[in-house]
Amino acid sequence: MxxxxxxxxxxxxxxxxxxxxxxxxxxxxxxxxxxxxxxxxxxxxxxxxxxxxxxxxxxxxxxxxxxxxxxxxxxxxxxxxxxxxxxxxxxxxxxxxxxxxxxxxxxxxxxxxxxxxxxxxxxxxxxxxxxxxxxxxxxxxxxxxxxxxxxxxxxxxxxxxxxxxxxxxxxxxxxxxxxxxxxxxxxxxxxxxxxxxxxxxxxxxxxxxxxxxxxxxxxxxxxxxxxxxxxxxxxxxGRVVRTGNYVKRPSSRRSAPLLEVEDLWVMSDKGVYAVRGVCLKVWEGEILGLVGEAGNGQRELVEAITGLRRVEKGRVIIAGEDVTNAGARRIAELGVAHIPEDRLRYGLAPGLSLIDNYLLRKYYKSEYRRGPFIDYGKAEEELMRAVNEYRIVTPSLRVPALLLSGGNMQKLILARELSEAHRLIIASHPTYGLDVATAEFVRRFLVRERNRGSGILLVSEDLEEAMALSDRVAIINRGRIV
Ligand SMILES: Nc1ncnc2c1ncn2[C@@H]1O[C@H](COP(=O)(O)OP(=O)(O)OP(=O)(O)O)[C@@H](O)[C@H]1O
Ligand SMILES: [Mg+2]
Structure with missing residues (x-):
């Protein structure tokens, strides 16, 4: 021994x-x-x-x-x-x-x-x-x-x-x-x-x-x-993974900004200003990379934009509409997808099945209803497709989400959040916890959405990733864009 x-x-x-x-x-x-x-x-x-x-x-x-x-x-x-x-x-x-x-x-x-x-x-x-x-x-x-x-x-x-x-x-x-x-x-x-x-x-x-x-x-x-x-x-x-080489269409002519943030001030949970007078714009057909080490106000900024945190001062305008301190659901209905940083806290109901989690933010929409009932058939078909695309490993769509491995939970949230057409995607660290192949799938997906005219705010700590994907990069430090 x-x-x-x-x-x-x-x-x-x-x-x-x-x-x-x-x-x-x-x-x-x-x-x-x-x-x-x-x-x-x-x-x-x-x-x-x-x-x-x-x-x-x-x-x-x-x-x-x-x-x-x-x-x-x-x-x-x-x-x-x-x-x-x-x-x-x-x-x-x-x-x-x-x-x-x-x-x-x-x-x-x-x-x-x-x-x-x-x-x-x-x-x-x-x-x-x-x-x-x-x-x-x-x-x-x-x-x-x-x-x-x-x-x-x-x-x-x-x-x-x-x-x-x-x-x-x-x-x-x-x-x-x-x-x-x-x-x-x-x-x-x-x-x-x-x-x-x-x-x-x-x-x-x-x-x-x-x-x-x-x-x-x-x-x-x-x-x-x-x-x-x-x-x-x-x-x-078990095979070679190809990375990089994103094919980007030239940026579309700048017609209208999809997201305008004007002199925004937001507090952290500790009761101090985490976002201090941030201004930024995301246009149609572009990826704006917001880079900085975690804890510099990114989370609070994203939460304020998506209606999850109070704005103290300043304005958030999405597709021309002032949505400062509007609720999360109203903002989502404007065609905003949000990949949250803390995916489990906002992301999943662990006890519910995969399919119910997939429907969590959709069940009330008419396309998923047949009379008073939820149209599981349609949702299942969509989710099956996502399971294949994202390579989500699961025995079935009916098992509780908590049985998935950590990375597969992330994939499920991504699949749900990105399943509809979006004008604006707010993506916080979208590749965290994903293995190389899936991370690459997500990056390509974001570029494809950009090429179709969506605006994307990509919050990342990975400078390399942000540079490879973004049209413009902004650096955030201590609540300010520097
Ligand atoms: N209690 C359970 N019941 C059924 N299947 C399970 C259970 N726990 C894990 N699994 C399945 O076992 C497989 C291995 O999962 P595990 O969590 O060990 O993976 P992992 O290597 O930690 O992955 P990750 O990098 O995504 O965290 C997965 O397919 C997962 O869905
Ligand atoms: Mg694990």
């Missing part, structure tokens, strides 16, 4: 009826003090494997060994007791409680939450691993990066020595992504082991070892110095 190995997974198989083999004979070893990347496309089976290791999901076959001993996991509690911690793809924090309270909840067997003790421990973790967040801030006030640090701190506080992170960088800005890696390296140097789920090649290449999964199986476990980017991409996808 190799004492270096802290966790071993042997021959794990998990079948989801009727026809999904999420894991098939998966083997994996995690060493002490290593960052091990688990790489794979949307639906490859990464989260399923993580949930099995964390005791949230029972495998049909196979075994798990911790420090050489076979363990039986009846639930996450057993995993936590064995020193396994997990940060989920979608966070599980209590919004209305503070950071310290959320962390203290881990030890909630006691009646009174040990908040003071937690504060001290949080300070210690912050110093050692560069994981700082204000213990007294409320979760709803935090950025995605801060929330994630809270999740990691929770796991550390519970005594985890093995950390499983499920796509931790999906919604992080490049800066926060670098911070996370700094923290992970510190943890690793201190003897922690990290299983890092990702579909970003550059992240896998920064890890100590990489296990590539495809369609539920392990394709290979390798060291980064043994492969090139291209080889790694091919292992992951």
């Amino acid at each position: 190799n004492h270096d190995v802290i966790l071993e997974v042997r021959g794990i198989t998990k079948f989801f009826p009727p026809n999904i083999l999420a894991n098939y004979k998966v083997d994996l070893t995690l060493r002490r003090g290593e960052i091990h990347a688990l790489l794979g496309e949307n639906g490859a089976g990464k989260s399923t494997l993580a949930r099995i290791i964390y005791g949230e999901c029972k495998p049909d076959e196979g075994e798990i060994l911790v420090e050489g001993r076979r363990v039986k996991l009846r639930g996450p509690r057993d995993a936590i007791r064995l020193g396994i911690g997990m940060v989920h793809q979608h966070f599980r924090l209590v919004e209305s409680m503070t950071v310290a309270e959320n962390v203290a909840l881990v030890a909630a067997k006691r009646l009174i939450l040990p908040v003071r003790e937690v504060r001290d421990r949080l300070r210690e973790f912050a110093r050692k691993y560069e994981l700082d967040v204000d213990p007294d801030a409320y979760i709803w006030q935090l950025s995605v990066g801060e929330r994630q640090r809270v999740e990691i701190l929770k796991a550390l506080y519970a005594g985890a020595r093995i950390l499983i992170l499920d796509e931790p960088t999906t919604a992080l800005s490049p800066l926060e992504r670098r911070r996370l890696f700094t923290a992970l390296k510190r943890l690793k140097d201190d003897g922690y082991s990290v299983l890092l789920i990702t579909h970003r090649l550059e992240e896998a290449l920064q890890s100590d070892r990489i296990t590539v999964m495809r369609r539920g199986r392990v394709v290979a476990t390798i060291r980064p110095e043994e492969v090139s980017r291209e080889e790694l991409a091919r292992m992951m996808v």
